[in-house]
Every structure is written in C-alpha cells, then in structure tokens.
Amino acid sequence: MAAKDLYEKDFYKILGVGKSASGDEIKKKYRSLARELHPDKTKGDAAMEEKFKAVSEAYDILSDGKKRAEYDQARDMFERGGFRAPQGGQNFQGGDFSDIFGGGNPQDIFANLFGGGGRRGPRKGQDLQTEATITFKEAAFGTTLELRLSADGGPSQTISARVPAGVKDGAKIRVKGKGSRGEAGPGDLFILLHVKPHAVFSRKGENIALTVPVTFTEAALGGDIKVPTLAGDEVTLRIAPGTSNGRVLRVKGRGITKGATVGDLLVTIEVQVPQRVEGEALDALKKYAEATADQEVRKEFNTKALQ
Structure with missing residues (x-):
C-alpha cells in the first residue's frame, strides 16, 4: 500500500470518534465495533470483514500514543495541502518538514506506522x-x-x-x-x-489476595484454620490469640509466578459477628460481658475525639 493511500485515510472517522477522543474512549469504541464486525459473527460477509480490518487498522494507530502523534502531524499537513504525492514522484510544498518528521521523508511516515518501508519494496x-x-x-x-x-x-x-x-x-x-x-x-x-474477576481471589501485583471469615472465638482464642489457594489445595494458617478484624496474614510463595518473581498469598481476616445468639451461647456471652464489664475499650477513642 502506498503512503498516499495511508495518509488519505481518516482513522478517526473509521472508528467513529472525534480527534480529541481519549485513549479510553477509543478503546471502548473499538471493542464495540470489534464485537459487531468480528468474522465469527459476520460469517463470511466480505464487506463486513473489510470493515473489520479497517477498524483494526485504525485502532492499531490511534491506540498507540507515538503512532497517533505522528499520524496527527502528517494528516494535518495533508489536510492543509502541506505535501502531496503525485504519480511517479514527490512534490513538497511549504518548505522543509525535517523538524516535524525527524529529518525523514513525510511520505514514509505512514508506511513506518504500519511497520513497512514505504515504496522501497514489498x-x-x-x-x-x-x-x-x-x-x-x-x-x-x-x-x-x-x-x-x-x-x-x-x-x-x-x-x-x-x-x-x-x-x-x-x-x-x-x-x-x-x-x-x-x-x-x-x-x-x-x-x-x-x-x-474471581468470586474469591483478587490480584495485587504478583500477590493473590482473599478475605477469609473467622468466628469471634477463633479470633479471640486463636487456632489453626484451613485456607484455600488458587491452585486448588489448602494451606494451614495459624491465627494468633486476639487477632483483630482486617489483619492481613501472608503465606509465602503461594501467589503468581512470573519469570523469576514469585508472589505471596495475602489473607485478610474478617471476624464474623452472629446475627442471632440463643441458648447456652447466649448465657455464655452474657457471662463474658459481665466478666469484662470493667474494660473501657472506647476510653482512649473518646479522649482523642475531644481534642
């Protein structure tokens, strides 16, 4: 494809976005068109397949900041008559464009965007x-x-x-x-x-994170709990007595392996408070409340609030 054929294309119009469209807007528009025009959906419709190729070509340029900037510069020159490519030769108007195109041929700017060498060969x-x-x-x-x-x-x-x-x-x-x-x-x-997204696991860099519910007694008294991993097995995690809600525990080497980097498993403790307490559990909880009645857990908090 000749350079002339490239710089005459309006990629913004092909994608249906304005020249000031953000990268996210361009991506969103492309995804919508790609789903609509994908060959698997159009099933052999030659015209729709050509449109899909044109949309992919436009997105390849406009989604790349460097390519987009070069395209915008050269396209602007073309629209203002700054250069043209007559059959069989080159004719440049408006002076020397070497500052704009880094000393190169503005005809070749568009070919370079597509990874080729202009008219220099196949x-x-x-x-x-x-x-x-x-x-x-x-x-x-x-x-x-x-x-x-x-x-x-x-x-x-x-x-x-x-x-x-x-x-x-x-x-x-x-x-x-x-x-x-x-x-x-x-x-x-x-x-x-x-x-x-996964129903349980999430990602933080190369670490895998999950939130594990524990009972009030497990958090207060401590103990060992079984925690699932993304690989499908379980690891045993020791809960220290008096573990607070929201505490994050780390299991080394059970995250994502990417090259030489191995992430960890980050486990956030979520203490579950029962909605209903009855029978012996209720009696025991009342006794606990009586035994800890002298604990002023909000004293320091209230003092800070008054400062």
Whole structure:
C-alpha cells in the first residue's frame, strides 16, 4: 500500500470518534465495533470483514500514543495541502518538514506506522487484532487459546495461542504470521485479553489476595484454620490469640509466578459477628460481658475525639 493511500485515510472517522477522543474512549469504541464486525459473527460477509480490518487498522494507530502523534502531524499537513504525492514522484510544498518528521521523508511516515518501508519494496500483510476472555486462574497460571478466525479469501482456520502465566487484564499477546497476507509475508495477529474477576481471589501485583471469615472465638482464642489457594489445595494458617478484624496474614510463595518473581498469598481476616445468639451461647456471652464489664475499650477513642 502506498503512503498516499495511508495518509488519505481518516482513522478517526473509521472508528467513529472525534480527534480529541481519549485513549479510553477509543478503546471502548473499538471493542464495540470489534464485537459487531468480528468474522465469527459476520460469517463470511466480505464487506463486513473489510470493515473489520479497517477498524483494526485504525485502532492499531490511534491506540498507540507515538503512532497517533505522528499520524496527527502528517494528516494535518495533508489536510492543509502541506505535501502531496503525485504519480511517479514527490512534490513538497511549504518548505522543509525535517523538524516535524525527524529529518525523514513525510511520505514514509505512514508506511513506518504500519511497520513497512514505504515504496522501497514489498510490504508485509496488515496486522490484525481480536479479543479473548480468560478466567482469573488461566491468567495466573497460563493457558492455550484455541481461536477460529476467518482467513483472507479462504475458509476459517483454528489457531493456537499460548498465554503466558501472570498476564493482566488488558494485556496483548502476539501470534506471528497470522495476520493478513502480503507480498513480503503475512502480518501478525494481536489478541487483547480480558480477565474475568474471581468470586474469591483478587490480584495485587504478583500477590493473590482473599478475605477469609473467622468466628469471634477463633479470633479471640486463636487456632489453626484451613485456607484455600488458587491452585486448588489448602494451606494451614495459624491465627494468633486476639487477632483483630482486617489483619492481613501472608503465606509465602503461594501467589503468581512470573519469570523469576514469585508472589505471596495475602489473607485478610474478617471476624464474623452472629446475627442471632440463643441458648447456652447466649448465657455464655452474657457471662463474658459481665466478666469484662470493667474494660473501657472506647476510653482512649473518646479522649482523642475531644481534642
């Protein structure tokens, strides 16, 4: 594709956003269009597939701060007639643009955005992007995705993509050679990952966190409790006598392993207060209240409030 074909494209219009759109607005709009136009949904509609490619191309530029800035500069020059590319040569108006384009050819700015070399030789095919949703556990330990994609001018194909351990929501992985075909070979496929929240576990850096309910007596008297891990087994955690609500205990090495880094399991204690107390438990609780009646637990608090 010639540089002229690139700088004449209005990527903002293709995505349906304004030139001042934020990165989050661009991402939100792209996700909406990608779901609507994805080949798996349009089922062989050539026109819709071309639109999907155009939307992916526009997002690839506008989602990258550096590429977007270069595109905006060169597009602005094009709209104001600052340069044009007649058939068979170059004709630049308005002086020397070397300061704007870093000493390079403004015609090649757009080709560089797409990873090519302008008119200097055959170009690789266009990179494509799709999305996939994985579970919290798959993001922590890694997984292999099986994706069905529509090929250029051919039947759908199933590809495998390895998701490394420790990826976060919003991460991208690249599958080489699975983009559109080109004279110099195919482009790459980029997969935008969405991680489903877990009902119990959450993530803090490379640590895994969870909140564990304990009884009042366990917190007051102490003891050993069984705590689940993301791997599916349990670890024994010792609760010290007098453990307060909200205290965080750490289990070393039971978090996320990412390269040479191994996270921990962070356990927050949540003391459960029974909604109803009856029978012997009620009698025992009343005796406890009588035995601790002289404890002024709010004395220091009230003193500070008056200061």
